[in-house]
Amino acid sequence: MRSEGKLLREAIIVHYYLGVDIGSVSSNFVLMDQYGNIREKVYLRTLGNPVKAIKEGFAQIKSRQGEQLDIRGVGTTGSGRHLADVLLGADVVKNEITAHAVAASALFPGVRTIIEIGGQDSKIIILKNGIVQDFAMNTVCAAGTGSFLDQQAARLNIAIEDFGDYAVRSRQGIRIAGRCGVFAESDMIHKQQMGYPAEDIIMGLCEALVRNYLNNVAKGKKIEEPIVFQGGVAANAGIKKAFEKVLNSQVQVPEPYEVMGAIGSAMLAQEQRAQSQAPGNYRGDDFILEGEFKSSSHECKGCPNLCEVVCIKRNQEILAYWGDRCKKWENSINRQDKLQVI
Amino acid sequence: MKRVGIPHSLFYYYYYPLWKTFFSDLGANVISSSESNRLTLDQGIKLAVDETCLPIKVYFGHVQELCQQHLDYIFIPRLVSVEPKSYICPKFMGVPDMIRAALDNLPPLIDITIDVSKSDRSLKRDIMRVGSLFTNDDNQIKRAYTHACQENRFCRLLAREGYTMAEAISLWEGEQVNNPASGDLNIGVLGHGYSLYDPYISMNLVERLRKMGCNVFLPEALDIGCIEREAATIPKRVFWTLGRKMVGSALYMDKRADIDGIIYLACFGCGPDSLIGEIIENKVKNKSFMMLTIDEHSGEGGLVTRLEAFCDMLRRRRMRGEGNLPAYG
Numbered sequence: 001m002r003s004e005g006k007l008l009r010e011a012i013i014v015h016y017y018l019g020v021d022i023g024s025v026s027s028n029f030v031l032m033d034q035y036g037n038i039r040e041k042v043y044l045r046t047l048g049n050p051v052k053a054i055k056e057g058f059a060q061i062k063s064r065q066g067e068q069l070d071i072r073g074v075g076t077t078g079s080g081r082h083l084a085d086v087l088l089g090a091d092v093v094k095n096e097i098t099a100h101a102v103a104a105s106a107l108f109p110g111v112r113t114i115i116e117i118g119g120q121d122s123k124i125i126i127l128k129n130g131i132v133q134d135f136a137m138n139t140v141c142a143a144g145t146g147s148f149l150d151q152q153a154a155r156l157n158i159a160i161e162d163f164g165d166y167a168v169r170s171r172q173g174i175r176i177a178g179r180c181g182v183f184a185e186s187d188m189i190h191k192q193q194m195g196y197p198a199e200d201i202i203m204g205l206c207e208a209l210v211r212n213y214l215n216n217v218a219k220g221k222k223i224e225e226p227i228v229f230q231g232g233v234a235a236n237a238g239i240k241k242a243f244e245k246v247l248n249s250q251v252q253v254p255e256p257y258e259v260m261g262a263i264g265s266a267m268l269a270q271e272q273r274a275q276s277q278a279p280g281n282y283r284g285d286d287f288i289l290e291g292e293f294k295s296s297s298h299e300c301k302g303c304p305n306l307c308e309v310v311c312i313k314r315n316q317e318i319l320a321y322w323g324d325r326c327k328k329w330e331n332s333i334n335r336q337d338k339l340q341v342i
Numbered sequence: 343m344k345r346v347g348i349p350h351s352l353f354y355y356y357y358y359p360l361w362k363t364f365f366s367d368l369g370a371n372v373i374s375s376s377e378s379n380r381l382t383l384d385q386g387i388k389l390a391v392d393e394t395c396l397p398i399k400v401y402f403g404h405v406q407e408l409c410q411q412h413l414d415y416i417f418i419p420r421l422v423s424v425e426p427k428s429y430i431c432p433k434f435m436g437v438p439d440m441i442r443a444a445l446d447n448l449p450p451l452i453d454i455t456i457d458v459s460k461s462d463r464s465l466k467r468d469i470m471r472v473g474s475l476f477t478n479d480d481n482q483i484k485r486a487y488t489h490a491c492q493e494n495r496f497c498r499l500l501a502r503e504g505y506t507m508a509e510a511i512s513l514w515e516g517e518q519v520n521n522p523a524s525g526d527l528n529i530g531v532l533g534h535g536y537s538l539y540d541p542y543i544s545m546n547l548v549e550r551l552r553k554m555g556c557n558v559f560l561p562e563a564l565d566i567g568c569i570e571r572e573a574a575t576i577p578k579r580v581f582w583t584l585g586r587k588m589v590g591s592a593l594y595m596d597k598r599a600d601i602d603g604i605i606y607l608a609c610f611g612c613g614p615d616s617l618i619g620e621i622i623e624n625k626v627k628n629k630s631f632m633m634l635t636i637d638e639h640s641g642e643g644g645l646v647t648r649l650e651a652f653c654d655m656l657r658r659r660r661m662r663g664e665g666n667l668p669a670y671g
Binding site: 079094095096097098121129130131132133134135136137174303304305306325337 | 376377380381382415424542546623624632643644647648650651654655658662
């Protein structure tokens with residue numbers, strides 16, 4: 001029966017929704033069909049060049065599918081969501097909180113707590129009946145997020161993918177100060193020079209990060225089951241284990257943990273398209289694949305704020321400006337007489 | 343005509359109309375520095391002690407700007423207390439001294455001590471002393487001060503209409519200010535006025551929220567009696583003037599059925615905020631609450647993401663027809 005339904009489904013012409021999550025460390029892409037099935041997922045390192053990452057991610061999806069894709073809607077999220085919007089033409093440009101919450105409650109109906117740890121930020125989202133009731137993000141400090149783990153893995157010469165396995169092998173984590181990334185690092189070096197095994201130090205680091213997360217980000221929030229742990233750091237089994245130990249409850253990691261933001265934005269795009277009669281904003285495959293995208297920046301001398309204005313160009317055409325506090329450059333985009341850097 | 347400079351920072355947002363009227367009535371020409379911008383911030387960071395908070399650093403930048411304007415005096419009051427039994431953050435007490443130590447091309451400072459914690463006798467004496475720099479007529483000084491207080495009250499009345507203090511001051515000066523736009527969400531916004539109303543420091547928080555379709559409720563627009571009554575419910579009296587106002591405002595907003603959520607803008611490294619923010623976070627039970635921390639970073643992305651997520655949360659919750667949490671616990 002099941003395969004028959006599947007065959008039937010494939011016989012009907014499908015259309016797709018593209019979800020894009022451009023984060024500080026990774027860029028994620030998801031191609032979802034109209035039934036909510038994830039057809040493709042791509043996880044790339046942003047490597048400091050989001051424009052290139054967006055182009056490459058899209059090209060990968062396209063080459064794997066190998067056919068003309070009928071993309072009806074695009075949703076973008078992550079700190080690079082506006083950039084992705086300019087390059088792809090998005091129907092929904094949403095913050096990460098909403099995107100993650102939408103994806104998690106679709107995959108785990110009834111989820112109460114979402115722990116999300118990404119490259120530069122960490123969040124906690126509290127839901128009730130599928131609706132966000134409360135959330136918090138880390139404040140000014142990025143200690144205890146993915147980039148710090150990355151950096152420590154590089155220092156210990158361990159591939160970040162194996163970091164979690166090392167931690168899980170440990171029998172007893174060493175106490176590491178987790179309050180601040182700099183202190184944690186010197187503490188780790190100190191323990192390492194005293195001769196503690198790397199496994200135990202890494203497990204200690206995982207526990208420290210979890211402590212830091214619970215004391216800072218999740219401070220004062222009631223963490224109730226079911227708990228879902230997602231974001232790039234969810235790949236680290238050591239962190240998951242540490243969370244389970246401290247919270248004394250089960251923590252679930254979704255299979256597509258690293259692309260949950262992208263899934264959420266694809267769902268939001270579908271939701272938006274269903275409500276709207278207007279044609280979608282998607283700029284088309286050729287726009288992204290054929291164009292030569294360039295970004296440049298200049299210091300605007302219009303006032304003492306000296307804003308660093310970013311300009312995104314496709315071939316010779318100016319697509320977007322941002323970074324100006326007064327929006328003088330940004331607003332000129334829709335006018336005939338676009339401001340130009342001389 | 344003597345030229346007096348007033349930095350466009352810190353208690354400018356609460357008392358500028360008062361001091362401007364006072365000095366103008368005594369025949370002085372009042373010059374204020376320009377609105378905070380990147381230059382003021384850069385200069386301020388260079389000059390100020392590293393451990394102070396961002397608004398104090400920015401203040402240094404403003405004074406530095408005034409130093410280049412050939413002034414006879416710069417007005418830098420030593421604020422200790424502006425109401426009985428309550429105090430301003432201790433950093434403000436040291437501002438004139440910190441400024442003297444950091445800048446060497448300073449014109450003479452008018453560093454009147456404002457301390458009415460026990461009585462206003464010394465303040466009155468100091469007002470006369472400051473006035474005598476400009477005139478020998480004691481009655482003129484008294485008249486000027488009475489007039490100045492009236493003007494300040496008038497400016498506060500403008501702020502009760504939903505304008506920020508910065509907008510109220512612009513209105514008071516006769517400039518055109520747009521009516522605060524109205525939207526579908528009612529958000530209470532709290533924070534020290536000198537960070538919240540300085541568009542550069544707060545990254546335009548209030549205006550951003552209005553653009554996202556929010557009605558912004560500020561403490562200045564609330565009934566002061568209600569604020570004090572709510573603040574008195576805290577077991578130990580909060581003796582910081584602004585801190586108490588914020589605790590009271592937060593608790594009052596928490597009870598009001600028409601407010602959807604509360605945002606608190608804190609400054610990284612602010613002593614009072616570290617306690618007050620915590621108290622508010624614990625005491626606000628019925629509304630969604632979000633604390634934002636700002637510092638020197640100029641990237642606005644983090645702030646925008648949090649504001650968007652906050653508004654999204656409130657709207658999506660309403661879309662589901664769940665409405666708010668019960669307004670009275």
